[in-house]
Amino acid sequence: MPEPAAPDLVLASVRQPGGKDCLDIHIARGVVSRITAADEHRSGARTVDLGGRYAIPGLWDEHVHMTQWAMAANRIDLSHAASARDAVDVVRSRLADGRLSVAVHGENDGGSDPTLVGVGFRDALWADVPSLAMLDAATQGRPAALISHDLHCVWLNSAAAKRYGVHVDASGLLREEPAFALTRELGRLPDAVVDAWVDEAARKAAARGVVGIVDFEMTWNREVWLRRVSGGFRSLRVEAGVYPEHLDRARREAMRTGQDIPGGNGLLRVGPLKVLIDGSLNTRTAYCVDPYPHGGRGLLTVSEPELLALLVRAREAGFVPAVHAIGDAANQVALDAFEAAGIRGRIEHAQFVRQEDFARFGRLGLTASVQPAHALDDRDAADANWGDRTDRAFPLRSLLAAGATLALGSDAPVAPLDPWTAMSAATTRSGPDGRGPWHPEQAITREEALAASARGRRRIRAGDPADIAVLNDDPLGVPHEVFASMPVAATLVAGRFTYDGGGTVASEA
Structure with a gap:
């Protein structure tokens, strides 16, 4: 049975980014029921005074390997x-x-x-x-x-x-x-050990304003997450991805992307179908149009006919495909397959894209699930291997301008599970190493980065799920170094505090 809804709640004296006026956010049955001027017609619900802090839609990490991330810390x-x-x-x-x-x-x-x-x-x-x-x-x-x-x-x-x-x-x-x-x-360690690490990692993510993750751990993950929830996991929403070797099992069990998983207390859903079709830049296996300096063009690990067949099966089964494509040739193959299959979906990474392919992302209604921190981690490798073509590497602005939907993530453990790290990289194209911006023409704005980290939500509105992050400062106005490590005062999932600043924020009004 689903967990009972959190009691009704009023988040009092809170502002939205860019605003000066204080508001009250009313939450009922896990949903934002209304937003009013501060102190206006408060009901008898529990009221938490947030003292003029800023509330934003809760943040998602759209690409995580959660077990690997938890293990990496140990x-x-x-x-x-x-x-x-x-x-x-x-x-x-x-x-x-x-x-x-x-x-x-x-x-x-x-x-x-x-x-x-x-x-x-x-x-x-x-x-x-x-x-x-x-x-x-x-x-x-x-x-x-x-x-x-x-x-x-x-x-x-x-x-x-x-x-x-x-x-x-x-x-x-x-x-x-x-x-x-x-x-x-x-990774075959005792469940109790790994689950404790995952719970700790999720609590740390909640302390950064994260309300949900898309988990692409390379295994059949449904029962793993059900075990964690039954053991008390409550920090995040989780959409658990499925891999092609498990698609027939998922179809037999009538699973579909976006479906609530029974027994998941409202926190677990079926995620996308993850298909890897090339390798990575670090291993020089990303599949590219032009050869690498050392020779070879990388690897296409799923043939074009096989990919098309998989996308057709995904369409018939009700799964949203999430195709891993890093090299420009791999992105071309993925776009061709999406077009031929007549299905929308996601391209994971989209790190290197031909100029003539940008418009296809928008025309085909695709989501580019990108990891901006990789642009900083891999800039030297990209310059060394992709030469004078890196103006179209990690091309966030070009993808957004072409009409793609951007979804930001970390690919943890490849980068930290911290959306502020990703958003800082996306907006400045520079990191803490002191080097100047790398291809700053591909930067996006803070408003765009926040929306891409919150499933398109730019402001909290009535009718939204009460998945909310509360910040001490206005994310649109703070200096870059503050934005990169933004202090988070509290996080709520369905109106329930998953992080409350160590018990100092959620004080009664």
Whole structure:
């Protein structure tokens, strides 16, 4: 049975972005019932005085791998390694000082030494290259597997290759589907451990104003989330994606995108059908029109006829397709398939797009599910691999101008699950490293970024779900450095506080 609706509530003395007048937001049965001038005709409902703070529609992260994000916080962090040698030195030092826990170890197989798991390395610009021998020398027989920041590559040593029954060459690298399969295997920890980490990660997301996520964890995820909800998970709404290998099962169980999942307490819905058709920039497997400097055009992992057939099946089954396409050739293939199938949907990432393809996003009614922080993380790799064509890389302004719907996300753990990080990157095209903006002509406005982080909602209106973030400052007026780390005072989902500033905000009026 669904959880009972939160009691009626009035958020008193609150302003909307760009406004000066204080308002009262009335909430009934989890929905904004009306908005009035402050102190005007308040009912007998519980009233919380927000002292002139600012209320915005609650924020969504449209692309998350939630279990991987929760695990990443509990594994060896390799994100600052500037070379392969740096990465193995980090692993070696962790082995030497004994600062290891079950979180780092991964699967413990039959009582033998558990596997060391590291995350976040970026080898696209390393002057040296990973090798099996290098990692073997650092780990001295202890199984070790290092997962790249984009999840498309795993660097492992001989002991780990033997443990998991995989073949690696002298590089020690697995890419694409073999890497995904091993990553899933490394995640086989006790449910209670992982669920606790996920709950903690969700609470932290709620503290940043997040009310919902689209979870693309690479597994059959429905029962996982039902278990978490039955165990007390309440921080976020979750739309759980489905992958092609599970589409027949989903059809047999009459699942459709957007459908409430029974037993989910109103928090769980069926998400899109996720289809990966190319790789990533870091691994140089994103499928491109022109060859990479090192040779090759990347990988098209699903053929054009196969993709069209999948989209037709999705249309017949009531699923919204979400097609992973990073390279410009992959985006062309995805657009062709959407047009041929006669279905709307999402293109995940859309990092590199041909000039002649921008207009097709709008004409076909597609959503570009983009991760603006990647533009800053990958700018050097993009410049190195896509040369003088990066004016159309991470092209937010061009997509929006062409009529695409923008949906912002993080792809956590690739970037942090923090919408303010994404919105700051989208609006400034620069980060905390002090470098100037990268292709600032592709920036969007704060109003556009907020809407793209709130499913198109620009202001709170009567009839909206009472999914709300309360801010200490006006997000349209603060300096860039404040916007990037915007203080969040409170977050509500369906009129229920999921974060209340440590208990100091939700005071009775």
